[in-house]
Amino acid sequence: MPGWHAETARLRDEGKLRMVGIVQEQHPDRARLFMQWKELDWPILVDSLNLLDVSLVPITLLIDEDGVIRRTTPPVAEARSAAQELVELPPASDSAAPVRPQKPSLKALRRAAEEGGAEDWRRYAEALILWGGPKRLDSAVEAFEQALRLDPADARAQFRLGVARRMRYDGAAGESDDFGAAVAAWSRALELDANNYIWRRRIQQFGPRLNKPYPFYDWVVRARAEIERRGGVPLALPVEPRGAEIAQPARVFAAADGAAVEPDPEGKIHRDPARYVRVTAAQVPGNVRPGTSTRVHLELRPNPEARAHWNNESGGVVLWIDPPQGWDADRRLIELENPPRAVSDEPRHAELELRSPRQGPAAAQLDVYALYYVCEGVKGACLYRRQDVSVPLSMEVR
């Protein structure tokens, strides 16, 4: 794409050609940072739901004045000549005038859904995601779920429900189970259409290193450095890519070396019966084949009902990982860093990878315990607590 940008610069400066982008990205802020990094000055539209229905990227389309596609994805080595050829095509005799795009009417789509079927509910849900803002996310999730009640085999609705749940997870109103539900919805979409590259990449974005085609967002660090070097200020990312999203692919599973020391082997630390902190786990992929790896995502969230919050003045959260018989973990001990504030109540995340045995039962349990400093209420007691969690694991057994 930088090739096309350079090869068409002259034609664009002369006003003979427009460049436009459509990015298959759930986080528009990441697309904006990418544009800032590559100094792309053309309009870019965000297709977070894959409404274009593309099953691969990148695609380059050369389009005439009438909106008709004249050529698809010429090799970048031919960019200059292909662009020149497009420019030299005689204009269509009945060229249409530009049409100003409008947001659809959410009310009208709602009425159509209530009188219609699965596809109408899906369209309504899609419009809520694109145009309804954060306050309508709950309605969007419900509308996708209604579409799926009417047609459970609508793979697009499954994928887009996953996008909606992930969006909600990233926002202020996110629930702990939104992430796991997003992964489950993407998995169902992929079961219905295994050939969809976009959907497969979405699972791989959060999955294990052995199954990563590339490190999805590791470019963010390079982008920021380069922008700063040129004297710019990198655009902020409200949701920072982390863990699986920036992990390097690996060819071999690296099991933990056994050097880590268990922090509380005799179980002396007082237990938190999930009163102060709630722990949620999601496994990506949900069903792991024997002898392959899966990534476990853990979330620790202070319980608002107990008005609990982290105490950051002592140590950070520590997790001890105890894989089941026959399974290996890539880490036994995880130590999280505290933010630079005395107290906070944000959800905290940890990720680890497991390798399943070549033979074994379909169900297993991963035992984890977390040690943390947490306070109750504004001037309440501050405690050091341990919470033991059993994460159910699922293996595909033929």
Add this chain to the structure above:
Amino acid sequence: MRSRLLAPALLFALGLPAAAAELAEGSRFPDLVLPDARDGRPRSLSEFRGEKVVLHVFASW
């Protein structure tokens, strides 16, 4: 990021669809309204009727 994939021409030869059926030579690009990455306002290719356009569908991952 990653390197380029198989060219669509090769994919067609393998009997695999390169993209949705609508995005083929000779067909009109769909009238899709999507938010602008910079300010979220509604955008569409229909804004550029009367001009020649090179459209990139890509991923920032």
